[in-house]
Amino acid sequence: MNLIRRILAVLWLFFIWTLFSCGGESDPDPEPPTPPATKPDSTAITINTAAIKQEMIGFGGALTWYSNWVTDNNKANEIADLMFTDLGIDIIRFKNWYYPGNYPSDKSTVNMPDDNARVHWDATNKLYELAKARDADVKILLSSWGPPKSLKSNDKLQEGTLKKDGSDFMYDAFADYWVDVLDHVPFNPDYISIQNEPTYVTSGWTTCEWSINETSALPGYNTAFNKVYDKIKIRAHVPVMMGPESQDIPKFTSFANVLKDNVNCGLYAFHPYNINSGTGSAAVVSALQSVGNFSTKLNLMTEFSDNLDWLSTALFIHNALVYANTSGYVYWKLAWSTPASGEDAGMISISSSNATASYKVTPYYYLIKHFAKHVDAGYHRVEASSSKTSLYTSAFISPDSKKLTIIAINNGSQPAKVYFEATGKTIGSVGVTQSVDGSYYKTVDVASPGKSISLPAKSITTVALGI
Numbered sequence: 001m002n003l004i005r006r007i008l009a010v011l012w013l014f015f016i017w018t019l020f021s022c023g024g025e026s027d028p029d030p031e032p033p034t035p036p037a038t039k040p041d042s043t044a045i046t047i048n049t050a051a052i053k054q055e056m057i058g059f060g061g062a063l064t065w066y067s068n069w070v071t072d073n074n075k076a077n078e079i080a081d082l083m084f085t086d087l088g089i090d091i092i093r094f095k096n097w098y099y100p101g102n103y104p105s106d107k108s109t110v111n112m113p114d115d116n117a118r119v120h121w122d123a124t125n126k127l128y129e130l131a132k133a134r135d136a137d138v139k140i141l142l143s144s145w146g147p148p149k150s151l152k153s154n155d156k157l158q159e160g161t162l163k164k165d166g167s168d169f170m171y172d173a174f175a176d177y178w179v180d181v182l183d184h185v186p187f188n189p190d191y192i193s194i195q196n197e198p199t200y201v202t203s204g205w206t207t208c209e210w211s212i213n214e215t216s217a218l219p220g221y222n223t224a225f226n227k228v229y230d231k232i233k234i235r236a237h238v239p240v241m242m243g244p245e246s247q248d249i250p251k252f253t254s255f256a257n258v259l260k261d262n263v264n265c266g267l268y269a270f271h272p273y274n275i276n277s278g279t280g281s282a283a284v285v286s287a288l289q290s291v292g293n294f295s296t297k298l299n300l301m302t303e304f305s306d307n308l309d310w311l312s313t314a315l316f317i318h319n320a321l322v323y324a325n326t327s328g329y330v331y332w333k334l335a336w337s338t339p340a341s342g343e344d345a346g347m348i349s350i351s352s353s354n355a356t357a358s359y360k361v362t363p364y365y366y367l368i369k370h371f372a373k374h375v376d377a378g379y380h381r382v383e384a385s386s387s388k389t390s391l392y393t394s395a396f397i398s399p400d401s402k403k404l405t406i407i408a409i410n411n412g413s414q415p416a417k418v419y420f421e422a423t424g425k426t427i428g429s430v431g432v433t434q435s436v437d438g439s440y441y442k443t444v445d446v447a448s449p450g451k452s453i454s455l456p457a458k459s460i461t462t463v464a465l466g467i
Helices: 002-021 065-073 076-086 115-134 169-182 221-232 247-260 281-292 311-321 363-372
Strands: 043-055 058-063 091-095 139-143 191-193 241-247 268-270 299-301 329-330 335-337 349-351 359-361 380-386 391-397 405-409 415-423 430-436 439-444 454-455 459-466
Touching: 002 329, 043 391, 043 405, 058 363, 065 076, 065 115, 065 335, 065 349, 076 115, 076 349, 091 115, 091 311, 169 221, 221 241, 221 247, 241 247, 247 268, 247 281, 281 311, 281 359, 311 363, 311 405, 329 363, 363 430, 363 439, 363 459, 405 415, 415 459, 454 459
Parallel strands: 043 415, 058 091, 058 329, 091 139, 139 191, 191 241, 241 268, 268 299, 299 329, 335 349
Antiparallel strands: 043 380, 349 359, 380 391, 391 405, 405 459, 415 454, 430 439, 430 459
16 A cells, blocks of 8 residues: 555656646747637738838818809808818818019009909918918918919910010019019918929910920920029028929929929929820829839829719829829819719819809718828828728828828729738727718728728728727
């Protein structure tokens, strides 16, 4: 019996020795943790917050023609709330309407009959006040469609080019004009563009034709650009000069080849009117990449509309962000006349110039809101990806790294169920808004940050995450 007890004791000690020598608290090779549960019926959208892309200037719209239809409307404040508070835009593009009738002998703004300039001048100044009262941080781009007729080769606002004094183009007078513009505009624009679409000329439209470098027939845009900068650089407030606002991407690239070496050019600006509903996706990507290749300076898309439906426009914005690395997108028609639907509609469509005219918020308003409401100036685009080819996803992180905004476009014919993974981050809160044709910017209830959400076919979804 004693022998049996001794044998059992030895076996017990051997068991204890084996237990501690093979693991326990001092085990140098513990078992790996159990991986988190996957969501087999969902697609992961992965955001790499460490992969920082371009800094954002923001999203916005233009208020040019028909601006007085807003300010004269008896619901002007209601429309202003929609444009400058609810929409969440960061930048407004105004047209320069400084065209004194007898310039330069009379530089006052009392008499400006050409192109109905005085009416639009007053409306623009009023819209500035309405915007700043609602968002003190909103930025202003002031773009010019051309110099006054006294500086035009044909003595008209329409068509023509910069006038010559003898054999020399009047660059100094053009630069002086811009000093006068900034002296008389009752606000300080953050950005200026000395010429909208410098190679575009059409009958009956306010334009002025330029070449990137001077020829015998045309003035040099780059020369004029530098002359203007030299005249305004000593002002108390010096706006950032951007250019060339070319009408299409091929013409942008030729101008940008010169402007990339011009230290006076703070930003590139382009219009992609070579893109339309018939342009293939590969051609769109290639064109936008040619803009993105000029990456030493930020770029803005400052005018585009009328070619694409609301969902196709959303896809184009996505491509501009990802392939052109654009830092901002300014939709052409923030407020416009009718129609109230279709590709020609503005974000806000006003039926007439009558003070009691009705207005309508269109699908374009909501698609811009999907990008503008939760992406502000100072955010950076970060890398976003998924395995589903019909999903087009862009993501943006706030300067304090506490907010992450994802815009997901499902261009497929079937719904997609997704969830979000932010590398190195814990998702603390989630807010979701969604648009499909006929139902726009609706809130989607999400039970918890980790739950999957459904993206309907042909939809836009904005997801605002707290991280």
